[in-house]
Amino acid sequence: MSQGDKLPYSTADRCWLRYSHQALRTGMELLSSIVVQHSSAVMDSALQEMVYGIKEMRGAEPDICRDPASASGSFVRLAILDEALPEAWTQAGQIQGLNEEGYGIHAVQQDGAVQLYVVGRTDRGVLYGVFHLLRLLQSGADLAALHVLEQPRNRLRMLNHWDNMDGSIERGYAGNSIFFEEGRFVRDDSRIRDYARMLASIGINSVSINNVNVHRTETLLITPEFLPDVARVADIFRSYGITTYLSINYASPITIGDLNTADPLDDRVRAWWKERASDIYSYIPDFGGFVVKADSEHRPGPFTYNRTHAEGANMLGEALRPYGGVVIWRCFVYNCLQDWRDRKTDRARAAYDHFKPLDGQFLENVILQIKNGPMDFQVREAVSPLLGAMPKTNQMLEFQITQEYTGQQKHLCYLVPQWKEILDFDTYTTGEGATVKRAVSGELYRYAHSGITAVVNVGSDDNWTGHTLAQANLYGYGRLTWNPDLTEEEITSEWIHLTFGASADIHRELGAMLAESWRIYESYTAPLGVGWMVNPGHHYGPNVDGYEYSVWGTYHYADCHGIGVNRTVKDGTGYTAQYFPENADLYESLDACPDELLLFFHHVPYTHVLRSGKTVIQHIYDSHFEGVEKVQELILRWSKLEGQMDHERYTGVMSRLEHQLEHAKEWRDVINTYFYRKSGIPDQQGRTIY
Secondary structure (H helix, E strand, C coil): CCHHHHCCCCCCCCCCCCCCHHHCCCCHHHHHEEEECCCCHHHHHHHHHHHHHHHHHHCCCCEEECCHHHCCCCEEEEEECCCCCCHHHHHHHCCCCCCCCCEEEEEEEECCEEEEEEEECCHHHHHHHHHHHHHHHHCCCCHHHCEEEECCCCCEEEEECCECCCCCECCCCCCCCCCEECCEECCCCHHHHHHHHHHHHCCCCEEECCCCCCCHHHHHHHCCCCHHHHHHHHHHHHCCCCEEEEEECCCHHHHCCCCCCCCCCCHHHHHHHHHHHHHHHHHCCCCCEEEECCCCCCCCCHHHHCCCHHHHHHHHHHHHHHHCCEEEEECCCCCCCCCCCCCCCCHHHHHHHHHHHHCCCCCCCEEEEEECCCCCCCCCCCCCCCCCCCCCCCEEEEEECCCCCCCCCCCCCCCHHHHHHHHCCECCECECCCEHHHHHCCCCCCCCCCEEEEECCCCCCCCCCCCHHHHHHHHHHHHHHHCCCCCHHHHHHHHHHHHHCCCHHHHHHHHHHHHHHHHHHHHCCCHHHCCCCECCCCCCCECCCCCCCCCCCCCCCCCCCEECCCCCCCCCCCHHHHCCHHHHHHHHCCCCCCHHHHHHHCCEECCCECCCCCEHHHHHHHHHHHHHHHHHHHHHHHHCCCCCCCHHHHHHHHHHHHHHHHHHHHHHHHHHHHHHHHHCCCCCCCCCCC
């Protein structure tokens, strides 16, 4: 079997790895030969991808030369830095200062020929360089003029799966799990290989494969019953530079062990976890570590034994430390049974209140995983004040690619604009310019481990993400974790070009659709940062009083007088004090608080006037009517692209947009009717509100 034949996709959508032959313009003669000396699982993946991409684009498979000394003429050479390279490369490369995942792509003139070098500090760097080169080929770049130096800004670039072994996915909107079925691992791993390639192409280097809400069956993943299967999946990911993690149940010593406690200070518990770590690493020597959700939403944890989160996490950290493993400890911790009728009760305070006092008490191989906002991945909420606020404790940022509260991949909602706002948010923790992206990359503090993770949005659907356009969120997430300074426009253009080609019509219409979609979704759902108004449990569809953990039946405290959550120090929950002064003063002030977060921080009358000149109640009416109109415009834009792509993708997206329109109307009618009846204030434009 030839190199190029090793990588066909099965029946799945190729997403952004389509390698259209129409993209090639210049430098084709360089692609007839590949020179590669080094061999490893990762380097072999890089070579296979290069061969496959060239074959797809040129229609002919390149020759492979294993002896660089015998290579002549024009070629592409894949090499790691410790190989002997010509002086021309050494002068041009300037790669010595890059990190272990960095790479250079350089064209060198040699004896009248052009030789293209893809050189990494390690084989992983070469793999990332190959995918970058293939992106450039797809865009029609002039190969003879290439000079690229790249390295990732974040060390951990991770995805969290919430997959269950029965094949279901918690918050999964694109079919069943690609890992599990009927209580076991899938027998056919071809789709996992496809997935590993996709992740490597956007720079992902870590993945946890099971749900953070660990059920009993998934608890057994850390035992010899399933470790051979975990090792098989880890082998696939390893060949694409990706490290495998598992989510664990904190109470495992009780549920699958022979102990009657999970107390982190009990010597028997500590010994039990050390035995499990030894077992795991005997199967998977480069196992990444554990992801842990503890003491929240009925999950077990150290609080049961009057221990702190630091004591609980450190116990696991001690078990993993001899092997180089890490503990990723989620900060999504709050008491879901507290009395929500008390307006001083505030879930937003919980993560900071629990973890800030513990700064400096965690082991060096423990990382705190912090959601982008203090609540739960709402369409709009404030940035978590915990981010960057613990200089002595490793931190990583958590996003949600899967659209739990943003349309569940039935609605178009491009999240890159939201993520850009969060990454660029200035925390002021070390003064001006202390942005979130600098905190989690380790630039502000000398963290031993840091980075970004996200709950992923893929499943067994042929198009991977249910909604074809939701592929852009996965692609954009990977590109942002690699380089958070990439602009929204750069990422969007890149994804459209790789996925749909170079058509100016597609770039214009689809680019506008993606750019507007997040704010469109926000406009017909939750106004002014109030969040939540969804059905309990599954979180889809409007339910104004649907906050599931509220005894009172509401989250937004709307009554006949006004709406919003008072989080001020003056007379509210005091949450604003968790920010550094520049942001605390901004949010504390009713006059200075940004309109888009007004109801997140303040309870105001319906007649309160926004900066737009509208009252709060009129903004609610207008935005919900306008949101429906904007979805109609999305449909019109998409309809212009009929015939410019394959029928399956066109009709699949159109079907989703038509559903979105009907659902947006439902949101409009439910929300507007509720607040009309609650406030008694009519719409100034005289539109019918029942």
